[in-house]
Amino acid sequence: MITPHRLKGLYTDGKRLFTRSIAPGRRPFEERVFKDQGTEYRQIDPKKSKLAAAIAKGVSQIGVMPGDTVLYLGASHGYTPSFMSDIVGDGAEGRGFIFALDFAPRVVRDLVFVSQDRKNIAPIMADANHPEQYFHKVMxxxxxxxxxxxxxxxxxxxxxxxxxxKKEGFAFLAVKSRSVDIAKKPKAVFNEIRDMLERSKDFVIVDYRELDPLEKDHCIFMCKKK
Structure with missing residues (x-):
């Protein structure tokens, strides 16, 4: 039996993690789908999603809820954004929206296909290094x-x-240590990122998880803006 997870907008059968699909009958990533009492649920693979991996590693909160407006940087082909689309679109409060950004044309093309069945995703082709270039497209x-x-x-x-x-908004940062500095040990890179976040004085770090073995040499920081 599938029941609500402790994190709002997510569901579980005690072992696996699901979202309630806002586009029943659609399986853009050939994900496993289950029906329970007439409702369709999509299973999230923690080996394909940093969000799901963080939950599997016991993160206290993920910060996103039904109804939230999201800026997703590095949306890639849309695997995790599609599940986040279910989360922000879940239930009576589910009028959330996702600005899904990536810089690779082929990837953004795939995002467009995903968004055809998920009207709460807006694909944006842009370089996250230059937010001023898409400032007029994102609220x-x-x-x-x-x-x-x-x-x-x-x-x-x-x-x-x-x-x-927004002030007091939440932010999820996935860090791939080998992309930052391949010569350093992952833990050293993670500590440097932590120091940078703390020095900025913009955030409180509310949770931190290393994702091995689900995602090798990765960690996540769950932050809240002051």
């Missing part, structure tokens, strides 16, 4: 989610949060 948001494999990923995160994230 102030409740939540920023970033999964970008670039050396300056922390700086990108801070720039976008300062420009778009």
């Amino acid at each position: 102030q948001v409740d939540y920023v989610y970033q999964d970008i494999a670039q050396k300056n990923q922390a700086e990108i995160f801070l720039k976008n949060c300062r420009m778009f994230l």
Whole structure:
């Protein structure tokens, strides 16, 4: 039996993690789908999603809820954004919206296909290094989610949060240590990112998880804007 998870907008059968589909009958990633009492649920694979991996690793909160407006940086082909689309679109409060950004044309094309069945996703082709270039396309948001494999990923995160994230809004930063500095041990990179976030004085770090073995050499920071 599938029941509500402790994190709002998510569901579980005690072992697996699900969202309630806002586009029943559609499986854009050939994900496993289950029906329970007439409702369709999509299973999230924690080996394909940093968000799901963080939940599997016991993160206290993910910051995003039904009805939230989201800026998603590094949306790629849309796997995790599609599940976040279910979360922000869940239930009576589910009028949320996602600005899903990536810089690769082929990837954004795939996002467009995903968004055809999910009207609460707006694909944007842009470079997250330059938020001023898409400032006119994105409103102030409740939540920023970033999964970008670039050396300056922390700086990108801070720039976008300062420009778009509302006061007391939440932000999820996924860090791939090998993209920051392949010569350093992952833990050293993670500590440097933590120091950078704390020095910025813009955020409180509310949770931190290393994602091994689900995502090798990755961690996440769950932050709240002051």
